[in-house]
Amino acid sequence: MKPLIVANWKMNPQSLIEAGKIFNSVKRGVKNIKNAKAVICPPFVYLSLLKPQESSSAMSLGGQNCFWEEKGAFTGEVSPEMLKNLGAEYVIIGHSERRKHLKETDEMLNKKLKAAIKEGLKPILCIENVSQIKKDLKEISDEERENLVLAYEPVFAIGTGKPCGAEKARKINISIRKIVRKKIPLLYGGSVNSKNAADFIEKAGFQGLLVGGASLNPKEFIEIIKNIEKV
Ligand code: PGA
Numbered sequence: 001m002k003p004l005i006v007a008n009w010k011m012n013p014q015s016l017i018e019a020g021k022i023f024n025s026v027k028r029g030v031k032n033i034k035n036a037k038a039v040i041c042p043p044f045v046y047l048s049l050l051k052p053q054e055s056s057s058a059m060s061l062g063g064q065n066c067f068w069e070e071k072g073a074f075t076g077e078v079s080p081e082m083l084k085n086l087g088a089e090y091v092i093i094g095h096s097e098r099r100k101h102l103k104e105t106d107e108m109l110n111k112k113l114k115a116a117i118k119e120g121l122k123p124i125l126c127i128e129n130v131s132q133i134k135k136d137l138k139e140i141s142d143e144e145r146e147n148l149v150l151a152y153e154p155v156f157a158i159g160t161g162k163p164c165g166a167e168k169a170r171k172i173n174i175s176i177r178k179i180v181r182k183k184i185p186l187l188y189g190g191s192v193n194s195k196n197a198a199d200f201i202e203k204a205g206f207q208g209l210l211v212g213g214a215s216l217n218p219k220e221f222i223e224i225i226k227n228i229e230k231v
Contacts, residue, residue, distance in 0.1 A: 003201060003228050004149065004185060004208035006039045006124060007215030008064065008092060019046040022218050026059070029222030033058040035229045036208075038221075039090050039124075044078055047086045062090030062124065065098060068111035080119035090122045092210075094136060096155050106135035113140060113148075122147040124210070126189070128154050130179055142181070150186045151210040152176060157190025159212060164190055169204035194223035201231045 007026070013019055019042055030038050031053075041062040042050060052059040067077035083091055093116060094109040109125070113136060116123045127133050127150060137145070152172060157164045164172075169188055176186060188200040189210030200206045209228070214220045 001185060001207065003036045003231075004039060004187060005036055005221075005225050005228060006062065006090070006092070006151070006187065006189075006208065006210045007041060007221060008095070008189075008210055008212050009040070009042045009216060010064070010097070010212060011043060012216055016046060016049060019043075019050065022216060023050045025218035026221055027052065029218060030056070030058040030225060033225055033229060036225050038225055040215075041090070041092055047083070047088060051087070060089045061087055062092060063088050063121075064092050064095070066091050066093070066112060066116055066121070068108070068115040070115070080116045080121050084119050084121060088121065090124055090149070091116050092124045092126065092151075094132070095126045096128060096153055096158060106132060106138075109136045110138050110140075113137070114144075117144050117147070120147075122149060124149040124151055124187070126151045126153050126210070127176075128152065130175060133176065133179060137180075145181075145184060148184050149208075150176070150180065150184055151189050152186060152206075153189040153210060159191070161191050163192065163196050164188070166196075166199040166203040169200060169206070173205050192224065194220055194227055197224040198227045198231050201228055 039060045039062045041064050063083040066080045093112050098104045154164050185207035187208040187210045188206040192209045192211045193214050
């Protein structure tokens with residue numbers, strides 16, 4: 001499987017014009033990329049307006065969250081089906097910022113995962129320890145895990161400019177692998193940039209990256225992808 005480089009734009013940028021500029025620059029930049037795939041996860045409001053090239057397998061869209069119910073009286077929420085209908089292939093679930101600020105519990109995330117899987121979305125489950133994985137994936141069968149992606153994101157590394165060291169990340173990778181099957185891609189996230197990106201693949205053995213801050217700078221994001229492609 002090609003390495004996945006996921007762009008988590010979080011609550012940025014502030015206008016559609018800016019979002020379009022970033023998106024189109026990335027789109028141009030990944031045109032000739034063969035051995036990596038970029039997944040852009042913008043705020044919901046921009047999703048329907050950003051279109052990857054139809055023929056390209058190097059770029060895809062994802063949501064940053066979804067709700068667990070299919071439809072109805074849930075003010076402010078977005079269903080997996082809505083994301084799917086807008087062309088999203090992936091959805092980030094359980095980002096540590098949502099666990100912290102929105103008080104999302106493992107129980108809620110388990111329901112979100114089940115709903116996303118049912119709709120055929122590929123969930124990118126963010127975790128920072130093994131016990132979260134066990135709780136979040138409760139009663140989700142191997143078959144249902146077919147399109148699951150995991151992202152190890154140590155909170156100390158998120159948005160701090162202080163990434164986890166490659167050796168430490170490698171050890172955590174091994175401990176996560178003891179409880180999830182090899183087939184499930186495992187990404188690293190937390191202060192990834194073009195200088196350290198390749199280490200997480202080459203030295204720490206991850207199958208891709210979840211990129212926050214650096215994904216808003218198209219030049220830097222494309223550089224990350226190119227460096228991964230060389231590995
Ligand atoms: P960062 O964020 O790359 O800005 O550290 C990563 C994330 O929160 O997914």
